[in-house]
Every structure is written in structure tokens, then in C-alpha cells.
Amino acid sequence: MAPRFPFSAVVGHDDLRLSLLLNAVHPAIGGVLVRGEKGTAKSTIVRALAALLPDLDVVPGCRFACDPANPDPDCPDGPHGAGADRRPSRLVELPVGATEDRLVGSLDLERALTEGVRAYQPGLLAAAHRGVLYVDEVNLLHDHLVDLLLDAAAMGRAHVEREGVSVSHAASFLLVGTMNPEEGELRPQLLDRFGLTVQVLASRDVSTRTEVIRRRLSYEADPAGFAADWADADAELAARIVKARAELPNVVLPDTELRRIAAVCAAFEVDGMRADLVVARTASAHCAWRGANTVTEEDVEIAVRLALPHRRRRDPFDEPGVDEQQLQEAMQQASAEIDDDPDDDPDGGESPPESQAPQQQQQQQGEGKAPKDQAPAAPSSAFKARLLQVPGVGEGAPGRRSRARSTGGRTVRSSTVDGHGLHLIGTVTAAAPHQRARGRDGAGLRLTGEDLRLAVREGKEGNLVLFAVDASGSMAARQRMSAVSGAVLSLLRDAYQRRDKVGVVTFRGTEAQVALPPTSSVDAAVARLRKLRTGGRTPLADGLLKAHKVLSVERLRDPRRRPLLVVVTDGRATAARPGHDPVQDSLRAAAMLAADGVATVVVDCENGPVRLGLADKLATALDGVCLRLEQLSAEQVAGVVRATRAA
Structure with a gap:
């Protein structure tokens, strides 16, 4: 096996290297989150860190790397005897597709089935104890794994309660995660758990880039020789870590x-x-x-x-x-x-008196006012949006919106025909009544193929949430665009937290346009929304047809990700092709989306004492549901909204 690229040989990235070294000196800092574009050596640097960490004294035969000088009194492999073994610190990698069993451990199936005993098989958290736990693409990790990881990182222990096994063991590790923000942001709960964060960018300096290429090619040509050339520099860093830990x-x-x-x-x-x-x-x-x-x-x-x-x-x-x-x-x-x-300061150095606040607010509100016609509308205050879901059970990318079958979610039942992995309890239950007839004698079960049960797991998926936003004059004339923008901003924040893919279609004047093609970067959607201009007629049919086209293309690119179309409009249609009725064209376009089974929510932006109910009619044609603008707030209206259409 070729040696890893030396830590000392990395060019640039001073903040990243310093962050990792400081965590090695003081693990209680809480780990490092590395944010950066692809191809910036994030993984290379993290993997090189393990070679700098000092060797560990461990209890011989302990699967949980107990320290002989201070063994865990609750270690599942205890009580421990005398003696000590010395081994290098470990770098344990948690893959994105890991299951819960792989992370926290599970029942030892081999011993359970052959010896009839309940025994615990440790997971990656046990292997990472007193070492480094590295999560590449941490922003794409399954949510239920994130929760388990957070608990272990916060408490320094892992707890397993499942399938008749109750185990607690030490799990103190240096947590390092890498991510590419273009592939989606990280949940705020996990973001705060990382002690330090570093933004990594490729250098634009020609000399620096030249040196990066030179060293990488030298390493690929002779990995052992290249590592030997940098061995002294790495050894110096390793010694400095040991000295700093002691001081x-x-x-x-x-x-x-x-x-x-x-x-x-x-x-x-x-x-x-x-x-x-x-x-x-x-x-x-x-x-x-x-x-x-x-x-x-x-x-x-x-x-x-x-x-x-x-x-x-x-x-x-x-x-x-x-x-x-x-x-x-x-x-x-x-x-x-x-x-x-x-x-000496009774006010504690806080903000100016409240008497000054209104004046400051007025000044802030008065700054940068744009002309009424064709100007971007400043979004109103965002709020916590109620949950919009696609009905049925999908099989899409991990997320937090709609129900989905998954390989790593919670087990909901056993099955003989579909599922992922062995459902142990179901298998044993199916085999138990037949043991005497099969001539069982002593420990262990006698199994046949008919006894096999698979675990049907269910979790949450992220969806493609496509916003079709009416930016016409019928919306702006009543100064509704600010509230509409605030509502869409709130829904986008919800999509960010639920790890959806999002896109934005806007329609105004004579045509619709794709303001943002579907992407996992919700930040980009917000930036486009804040630049949204309004005015003109309402080409509702063209907006729906553009949404239909976008969804059709995405269905080919990512067929497992189910779409949710959110149409934000007052339902008016005032522009169409020459010789066509705008209302009838809109209803025909809505029928196309309904025929494709697209789950749709229409957000009704109509206000005033007289309501025409046009958005309700549009929702009926789309075979979806209609919500008033004020009904999007989770605080005002509780519950979950599922579009009428099943996937």
C-alpha cells in the first residue's frame, strides 16, 4: 500500500493545516469543518493528519481502544487485566452510504445464530475512539446518522439500544468533516457542533499552482521516495504536537x-x-x-x-x-x-436607547428605495414555514421532507420479498416454531431459506422543490410582492433545512424564464429571488409550461427524486399566445402537469374584500391543494400539507 501524501508537503491552505494541528493539540476544541470547492486537496490533508498523531497505549485485546492508565469502567470488553500494547492513532472514515449498524454497531449475527448468545459487534464510533473520525461530504450524510454522530460527539460516549442489546462505550474522537457547498448546505445543528471551520479555495497564484502540480506529479511517480523526502518535516510536526500537548x-x-x-x-x-x-x-x-x-x-x-x-x-x-x-x-x-x-456601566454596554431605534429603523428603511416600476421588492420578514410534503413513499435522495424507503433508515417491518439487510428478529421468529421438527439439538438455530426476512427501512427523502413565481403587475400593483418574496424566502429556508434540490421559474410580461435551474445550492436561489423584478402582464400558462419542461428534464436526470411544484400566484392570467384565451391556456397547461402526477401546492396571493378564487380553480386543475399566503406559517396553522396527487 502506497504511503499517504505527507502533511508537510501540502502547498498553502495555512488555516486548514493550523486548524487540524490545534485540534490535535487540544481535541476538546471540537473538530474541524472544511468547506471548499472540489479539487482543493481537502481529503488529502485530512488523511495525512493521522500520520502526525502520537501512538496510543491500548489495553491488549480491547476492541474499544481503552487506555491502560485510565480504562473505561463500563467497557463492554472489561474488566481489563494488566499490560499494554502500542499502536498508531487511527483515522476512521464514515462513508455517506453507511448504515446505522455500521456506525454504532449491532448484534453479532454469527454468534447469535451459531451459539445462541447475544453479543455486540462494535461499529465505527468504537473504532474511532481516541483517534480521528473523518466524514467526507458530511452535508450529504443521512439525517438519522447525523443525530447519532452528534450525540456521541457531544457526550464522548456511544449508546446502543436495539435487538436485545444494551451497550454503552467511550467514543471520544477528533471529528473532521469536509463538504462542497455547491452540493448543499449543512444542517445548522451539526454546523454548530464543529469547533472550527475553514474555507478552502484553490490558489489563483501561478507560482503556487505550479508547485502544487510539481509535488503531486512527484508523489505519483514515486510515493515512497516522495514520502521519505518529507519524513523529517512530518516528524518535526509530530514532535511539536506531543510537546504542545504536554505544555x-x-x-x-x-x-x-x-x-x-x-x-x-x-x-x-x-x-x-x-x-x-x-x-x-x-x-x-x-x-x-x-x-x-x-x-x-x-x-x-x-x-x-x-x-x-x-x-x-x-x-x-x-x-x-x-x-x-x-x-x-x-x-x-x-x-x-x-x-x-x-x-460601572448599568447598561452593560448594550445598544442605544429605544428612543433612538425608530429613527435608525426609519433611516435604514428609507435607504436604497427603488422605483415602483420594475424594481426588486424587498422581501418581508421570513418565518418558519409549515411542512409541505409529496404524498406516498418514494426512494429519493436522503433528506427531511417526504417519506421514503431507504437502506439506512429506521426498520418499520420485515418482509420476504423486499428490503435491505437481514431482519434478525423476523428471521428468528419465523424459524423458532420449526426447530423441533428440524431436529435441533443444543445451541444454535437451524435455518432454511424460507425463514429469511428482510428489513424494510423507512426514512425521509429530499425532493425537487420547483417554485413558479408570478412576478407580474397584478401582484406588484397591490404591493404584494414583498410578502410573496418573504414567503418564498421562508419556503427556501425550509428547503435548505430539509436538504431539497430547488429551482425557480418566474413569469411576467410576455414569457416565463428559468431564474434558477434545479440545484442543491439553495443560497443561489435566494440570491436570484432578491434580484427579482416585477411588472407587466401575467403569462400564467407560459409559467406552467416552463415548469412542466423543467420537471420533465429533471425526471430524466434524477428519476428517483420526486418533485413538488409550488406555484405562487393570485391565479390571474392576462397574457397568452395570439388568438388564444389566457385562462383556457392556463387550465390546459395545468392539466398536463396533473396528468404527469406532479404534486402541486398553489399559494394564493389574492387579497382584498372581494376574492375571485382564481387560485382555487387553478389548484383544482392541477389536482393539488391551495393555501392562502398566511397559511404558510407553521406558527399560525399547524399540520402537514400533502399535495393531492400520489406519486
């Missing part, structure tokens, strides 16, 4: 720097206290890494750059990162405050 308990974090950390985190308005703790730990680790014994402002600033980018996002669609000017202002403000006695 870390002696590092002093003065109250002055503690107040600086608290002031900066408050200035960035991060949620909770995890950010403050992570910055403090990172600053201490950096202090030990540079060979000092007292944390300084330099350590804090570096820690802030690595720990706050993913925590300052007030909305899922805010760009991650720390603005340099904002950082410098926060650091200067913190420097001015750290010497003050907090008791």
Missing part, C-alpha cells in the same frame, strides 16, 4: 483575555456560549503550539478567525465568514472594554 495544562488564560473573548463573541452576536468556549480552547492550544505559556491578544484573534465564521450566520443564507473590518472593530472595542469595571 497545554500549564497554559494560563488571563482574565483580560477571557473578557476579550466574551466581548468579541458578544459583538458578533453568536448564539449560545459554545463559541466562547471554543475560542478560549483554541487560543490556549495556539499558545501551547507556539511554545508560550500565557494567552495573548494574538492567540485570541487567530482563534476568532477559525471559530466564528460558521457561527455568525444569522440566517441560513448569510455568507459564512468573518468580515475583516468587523473583526478589527470588534477587537478594538474589546480592547477598550477589558479594563472597565462591568459594575
